[in-house]
Amino acid sequence: MANIYIWQDDPESGQPQLQIPAPDLNVAPLATKITDPQPEAKLYDKGSDEFRYWVVAGSLSRAQQFWGPLLPAGITWHQGSALDVIRDRDVDLNAYYDRASLSFFHEDVGGQTFFSCESPDVVCHEFGHGVLDAIRPELFDAASIESSAFHESFADMSAILTAIQLDEVRNEVMQETGNRPERNSRLSRLAEQLGRAIRQVSPGSAETDCLRNAANSFFYQEPDTLPSMAPASMLSSEPHSLSRVFTGAFFEALAGMSRTLSDPPTEAGLKTASVEMAKLLLGAVKIAPVVPEYFSQVAAGLIEADSNGSGKYATVLKSAFVRHGILSPSTATSMVSLQAATSVSGATPAMRMATGGTAPTSGQLPLQAITAAQYGLDGPLFVHAPSQPRRLAAHAASFTSAVVMPQSSEMAARSFVEHLMRLGRVDYGAHGDPNLHILHPHRHKTHFLERVGNGYVLSRKVFYCGLSGD
Ligand SMILES: [Zn+2]
Structure with a gap:
């Protein structure tokens, strides 16, 4: 196939576009179908519609190649067949997942037309909603602020984990942060371009340098104690705002995992950590019950999923989720001592609830x-x-x-x-x-x-x- 241009993680992350062979999107288990006609594969001028078509295809392909092999056998999109991708549905500064499609929009702001589909961060975020819906469909309708916020966090984690698969992104992140990937970088800054557009029309709705930044210090608060809306510098119970608590802990844990593999972290270690983190996340969402304290349950699920493997990330997972308040120190300590007790003696874990012990079933919530x-x-x-x-x-x-x-x-x-x-x-x-x-x-x-x-x-x-x- 001929080469096409793609953006790395966002058109405004300061990186030049790359060339890749034109991808095939009809690949199981997460096939997608861009609904408008496919232009000839070649290197188009930036800003042209044909350029944007292939940028979207490149983002979709990257997400497919990352998540597809990690999904349990037999899992595919909630609606079954190839998921429609609508590159430009209407005028708005938005993007959405509605089970039938991943949909994107355009809008003129300050003399510039912003296309939400042009950002790999945004496309891989929407793709992430679809992946989580494939694994835990009951989260879609759950009447829970925290599980809605987790859906947004998983989508942002999808954007971060897929961006790490590009050699260029990893190398530049390591350079930009001095081998400290937990720091603010083009990896932590999500959707710089859409964030700039949103900031112009609603200054409090995006962070100062992007839409949402995963390198943050937000500390967990019960959604019920938070206002429904707040400027981006503060936490609210609006799911995107609250999602930053979990994403912040995840980002710190991911960096910690790469440091566990080698100190100082390397770009190769960051890639290994990203795949292992994705496996842990899939394992955690599979076992975490949908309950009001969903963040804590997924965090505990991550530690449990890790302990079912090598257990080598227990310390960095525990410390990241404790630092962001998602796990209380006593919960984290009990999790780790429980693992030690189980691995030494096979004792019945004291923390297991009398009602539990089995993985929750997928489907609809009561x-x-x-x-x-x-x-x-x-x-x-x-x-x-x-x-x-x-x-x-x-x-x-x-x-x-x-x-x-x-x-x-x-x-x-x-x-x-x-x-x-x-x-x-x-x-x-x-x-x-x-x-x-x-x-x-x-x-x-x-x-x-x-x-x-x-x-x-x-x-x-x-x-x-x-x-x-x-
Ligand atoms: Zn979202």
Whole structure:
């Protein structure tokens, strides 16, 4: 095949474009199909539509080649066949995953047209939503702020892990950070170009140097204690904002894993660590139950997945998740002593909950009814409650030495619905009394209602990933 141009991780990360052979996207298990006609494969001028077509193809191929071989056998996209990729759906500073497609947008801002599909960071983020949905479909509809935030974090982790697969990115990150990959770099800065566009129209909605930066010091707070919106410098319960806590811990752990392999870290070690981290993440999301304290459960799952292998990353995983408050020191210590006890004597782990012991099943979460008269609905609202049986007691830390006791699944679901309503994210359709709806007619709708019996079921239709206030 002829060569095409691709961007490395983002058009504005300061790196020149690269040449690669035109990729084939029809590759199982994560085949994709760009919906507009394929132009001849050649080296087009930057800024042309044909150039953008092949940039998108290059990003998709990189994500396919990374995630495809790591998926358990038989796993593919939620909807089964090749996933449609719509490069330019409409005018917006946005991108989304809705199970039927990965969709991208364009918008003119300050005399420049921004195409969200042009950034590999953005494409590999959307791809990540699809990968997680393939493994744990019940997260899609989960009425839980924290599991929604984890979906965004997994998508950002997908962007970071796939970028590491490029030799050029690894070499430049090592140079830029002086072999300290935990530092701020073009790897930690996600979606620089889209972030610049969003900053111009909504200064508080993107960080100062990109959309979201994984080299951060955000400390876990219960979503219920956070405001629904906040400027990018602060934490809110908006899923993209909250996701940065988990992504920050992941980024620190990833750098720590590369340092475990060799000190000082090398670019080759960073690549090895990225593949091993991806395997640990897939193992963790497979065993972590969908419960209100989902960050802590996935973090505990990572440590458990590591202990099922070599266990060599226990210290760096534990310290990164403790530093960001996702695991309390007591949880992290018990995890590690539990592994030691299990490996020495095969003793029954003291931390395992009486209700657990088996991996949660995939599928739908149970429906739970909550009252919804305050939202203008004339019947109960059924939500997919984060209520799977816990296998481990994993707690987050508070600002004091106390641990955060998990919310009940019902309280977490209520908080989630309140959060959605405040932000105007629910599409009421023709249901309920229109005069009592909490409607924000110009805001993007992520969820919709369906009439079932005497009530309504709340389900997700899309993960929107761009300008979060809209
Ligand atoms: Zn997203």
